[in-house]
Amino acid sequence: MSSVLYYALPALGSYAVLSIFFLRRPRLLHTPGVPAFCPRLGAHRGGSGERLENTMEAMENAMAQRADLLELDCQLTRDGVVVVSHDENLSRQSGVNRDVSSLEFEELPLYKEELEVYFSPGKSMGCEPWAGPAEWGHGLNLCPLFSSGTCPSFPGFPLPPTNAPLTSPHHPPGHFAHGSDRHMVRLEDVFQRFPRMPMSVEVKEKNEKLIHKIASLVRHFDRNEITIWASEKSSIMKKCKAANPEMPFSFTRCRVIRLLLLYYLGLLPFVPIPEKFLLCFLPTIINRTYFPFSCSGLNQLSAMVTKWLIMRKSLIQHLEQRGVQVVFWCLNEESDFEVAYSLGATGVMTDYPTALRRYLDNRRAAA
Numbered sequence: 451m452s453s454v455l456y457y458a459l460p461a462l463g464s465y466a467v468l469s470i471f472f473l474r475r476p477r478l479l480h481t482p483g484v485p486a487f488c489p490r491l492g493a494h495r496g497g498s499g500e501r502l503e504n505t506m507e508a509m510e511n512a513m514a515q516r517a518d519l520l521e522l523d524c525q526l527t528r529d530g531v532v533v534v535s536h537d538e539n540l541s542r543q544s545g546v547n548r549d550v551s552s553l554e555f556e557e558l559p560l561y562k563e564e565l566e567v568y569f570s571p572g573k574s575m576g577c578e579p580w581a582g583p584a585e586w587g588h589g590l591n592l593c594p595l596f597s598s599g600t601c602p603s604f605p606g607f608p609l610p611p612t613n614a615p616l617t618s619p620h621h622p623p624g625h626f627a628h629g630s631d632r633h634m635v636r637l638e639d640v641f642q643r644f645p646r647m648p649m650s651v652e653v654k655e656k657n658e659k660l661i662h663k664i665a666s667l668v669r670h671f672d673r674n675e676i677t678i679w680a681s682e683k684s685s686i687m688k689k690c691k692a693a694n695p696e697m698p699f700s701f702t703r704c705r706v707i708r709l710l711l712l713y714y715l716g717l718l719p720f721v722p723i724p725e726k727f728l729l730c731f732l733p734t735i736i737n738r739t740y741f742p743f744s745c746s747g748l749n750q751l752s753a754m755v756t757k758w759l760i761m762r763k764s765l766i767q768h769l770e771q772r773g774v775q776v777v778f779w780c781l782n783e784e785s786d787f788e789v790a791y792s793l794g795a796t797g798v799m800t801d802y803p804t805a806l807r808r809y810l811d812n813r814r815a816a817a
């Protein structure tokens with residue numbers, strides 16, 4: 451036993467020293483590519499806190515605030531049109547209990563006159579099984595580390611009826627966005643209107659026709675370098691990469707779990723990273739503006755665990771030096787902006803681009 455320790459301890463010590471050395475100096479092993487853009491200010495759903503989400507008006511407003519990235523979700527209509535819509539079912543957005551895929555583009559209803567901003571500052575959450583919307587998921591949600599992420603992330607509870615109200619005595623309404631533009635837009639029209647604006651396109655379902663149409667549109671408008679594939683599911687991301695391998699892509703849920711394992715085992719400096727973006731929620735928003743679970747106790751637990759796992763400055767700095775840009779979502783308060791940038795994140799995704807632009811301008815002026 452003593453002879454084993456005699457050799458094992460120095461070997462482990464040497465490994466730890468090498469791992470820490472290359473964690474801090476990854477460019478000695480890897481040559482990062484030059485990023486096509488730097489997303490300091492990302493507009494979540496086009497900036498859904500200031501105008502109706504995913505409308506052209508919202509995107510115009512984000513552009514006026516010098517946004518660097520538009521975050522979009524896409525669905526496919528019955529007649530094969532790629533539309534910008536977070537939800538497949540239109541109940542929340544339009545009050546019409548129909549799926550996008552069941553309607554032709556010209557049949558799509560208008561958005562409601564006002565839409566709740568689900569990452570609203572000061573919003574609280576009760577312990578009802580469906581006290582919050584089933585549309586929480588965005589970018590990368592690590593809370594499925596604790597659940598399967600099905601309903602929406604709290605297995606064992608049925609979803610509410612599609613026409614059920616999304617507020618209750620235990621779920622006070624948050625902020626509401628308004629706007630004069632209530633029309634759903636085609637992805638093609640967005641590409642035409644903002645030809646050089648970087649965008650993140652999230653695909654939520656394994657719809658190969660949708661994926662191939664997005665890939666084709668990106669090629670047609672010569673946007674390969676400035677359009678990001680995003681999805682939580684590795685099976686979907688595999689199809690996205692096959693449809694257009696020239697587009698940069700973000701980490702999926704499973705890939706982030708693997709990333710964290712490699713980081714804590716000390717292996718990360720020695721492993722290649724093909725992803726170019728980490729789009730991840732900031733743990734400090736859990737139980738404040740983001741409620742992945744229906745019970746506050748589980749939210750508190752997930753906040754504590756994910757904060758310990760993710761909020762590691764050395765990890766984020768390592769990724770940045772490897773050419774992986776880290777963008778935290780969905781932050782709507784100045785205190786969260788400060789936390790994200792202090793950790794070394796490339797950027798922040800927000801519902802309120804005006805507030806983030808003000809923060810960034812003030813930060814630059816004070817520097």
